[in-house]
């Protein structure tokens with residue numbers, strides 16, 4: 001693949017993410033096949049040998065995440081990808097990566113669950129992604145693209161964020177995003193002002209030895225470490241929140257949605273305008289750190305908010321925490337591979353706009 | 365006139381989801397015939413894997429359970445410990461058994477768990493579009509070995525029968541194929557012996573069946589049968605690798 | 613302008629290639645495009661279908677609920693998707709494989725014996741290109757030279773000799789519609 005800036009390619013979200021990783025300098029990829037993200041692996045199996053990188057089809061997701069752990073500890077730009085059941089298997093390793101403060105990128109093209117579920121699009125791994133699916137007090141930074149172009153762009157950012165905060169970064173896509181093809185331009189570059197990985201295991205030549213670990217057996221040490229970790233997370237929350245805000249100025253109802261759901265809601269916004277409904281939208285791009293401040297601020301001036309997800313209602317909990325009672329927060333969702341249609345969502349909005357909630361809310 | 369060849373009672377009469385020329389259907393039928401012949405339909409519990417055979421319970425009219433990818437031997441262990449007098453078998457592909465589930469199969473064999481494993485080796489990951497499997501032959505092209513399997517990058521084909529036969533806990537280990545009526549009969553004989561090993565409480569049995577995947581081998585069904593005979597059996601020789609009857 | 617097309621056929625009838633080539637051609641003409649292929653566990657014998665959306669505006673929802681056009685290569689595909697036709701939409705049928713249809717009167721039906729035409733050209737596999745020719749003769753979505761250059765890019769090396777018959781098939785599809793208009 002030639003990478004002439006401005007050249008447009010027609011790629012699936014999976015292929016675009018994989019190619020972006022290559023261009024962002026990722027040279028170590030480990031994965032285990034699972035639909036609907038197989039094209040990431042296929043692309044890596046072709047591209048890694050071309051750029052002198054490593055591609056290994058591993059015996060399990062569990063082993064794959066620990067290979068990522070190893071390459072990250074050694075200072076490499078490394079990544080793994082999977083879909084929901086495989087991401088569940090990786091959770092232990094993600095906890096260890098966070099506990100050892102290692103940078104890496106993990107892509108989850110979500111499919112329907114629980115269990116083996118099915119292979120259609122879903123957003124039901126939100127809790128797992130943003131609340132720390134493994135054990136311990138940790139966070140992964142979670143980015144949620146909603147187009148093929150953004151899937152490529154966010155991969156560049158993911159590697160930079162991972163290196164900057166020495167923390168695992170997850171890209172939370174879904175089967176729809178992974179499988180669909182759209183034009184994409186690769187015009188981003190890897191950041192050059194990142195500090196050197198002096199902590200990496202390279203052989204203690206001419207320096208003190210480095211140790212990568214998450215074990216703090218001496219009483220009190222683990223608390224000190226956790227305090228430091230939390231300080232880092234507060235910094236991420238202060239610096240890295242990203243979102244898109246559309247037409248919220250005079251809106252009566254504001255939708256909060258991410259990824260594929262957000263795209264569908266954009267269509268709803270267009271349709272609602274034709275019906276003279278005043279609807280706005282906030283699309284979180286970082287799911288952790290969550291755009292709480294803006295959601296809280298907008299909540300003060302709207303009748304109500306509507307969270308739309310391809311799940312039974314997960315992100316809505318964070319929306320409610322952000323809103324903190326300032327307005328009612330409603331939900332529309334589909335589960336098990338169902339994708340909400342613009343019509344369904346519009347009907348929900350029409351239903352909501354007939355209730356004068358803010359008023360009753362204020363008087364009660 | 366009494367028909368001489370008919371659908372086994374344990375096989376459900378329904379359209380198949382398997383691709384033309386796929387070997388899973390043949391193996392399903394053999395298992396159904398054996399269950400009928402041993403008259404164990406009402407005490408057999410099967411484990412469907414994650415793989416093309418994930419829907420095996422649509423075809424076998426017995427109690428069946430699904431397991432997470434690679435975990436059927438562990439789930440089978442759990443079932444067998446509750447019901448030691450039932451016949452418990454797992455049905456697994458090469459990715460399931462020899463990649464993600466390698467630890468489970470080795471330790472289940474090592475515990476001498478009294479279950480039977482039917483291991484269908486088609487040298488690729490069928491369900492996920494034909495990636496390399498642990499049993500992919502050297503130089504064989506797959507979705508993730510576009511230049512052919514290279515031992516330096518991808519390792520060598522894993523011979524599970526040979527590995528499992530040196531584990532003290534295993535009792536009956538055999539490799540068969542389905543490329544001709546003769547081989548199919550042989551496969552049936554071996555699978556039946558596996559079930560008998562379990563019924564007589566002799567311990568762990570595993571029968572590997574070399575099987576076809578015409579779609580991801582990019583061959584016709586006939587060519588794939590020939591591929592097993594000419595190529596696969598060079599890496600995976602047919603035969604009995606361990607037999608309690610002989611060892612005794 | 614927004615055009616929502618569902619293409620469907622038996623796996624192997626070339627709908628994936630056709631959809632991708634159309635998507636590529638409109639992309640080169642600076643239109644927005646989203647192409648969503650079906651993917652599944654049952655590899656052979658099923659219906660393969662593709663959602664293609666082309667627009668001058670930004671494309672939001674990538675899922676088609678009401679189609680402007682259906683291009684249907686065989687009967688199971690037609691049966692599966694006929695419910696997606698909205699009033700005044702167009703239905704392009706491979707009439708070699710679909711005989712009876714029952715859709716609302718407002719739907720414009722184009723019956724193209726694509727398999728027969730491709731067969732006459734000596735390559736059944738080119739039936740997808742016949743459909744493209746016919747579709748574009750009515751809808752004028754893409755420029756045929758751009759499309760053909762995308763096709764040529766795909767048919768490289770060993771496949772290069774097939775370009776000629778595919779190009780012919782596109783032309784026959786165009787002719788078929790133009791002749792029946794007269």
Ligand SMILES: Cc1ncc(C[n+]2csc(CCOP(=O)(O)OP(=O)(O)O)c2C)c(N)n1
Nearest residue numbers: 033034415416433457458459460489490491
């Ligand atoms: C934890 C987890 N990882 C990956 C998958 C995806 N997956 C489904 S089937 C399969 C491979 C099956 O290959 P094999 O065991 O050889 O059986 P076959 O399909 O060839 O019969 C994989 C990787 C999954 N379901 N769960």
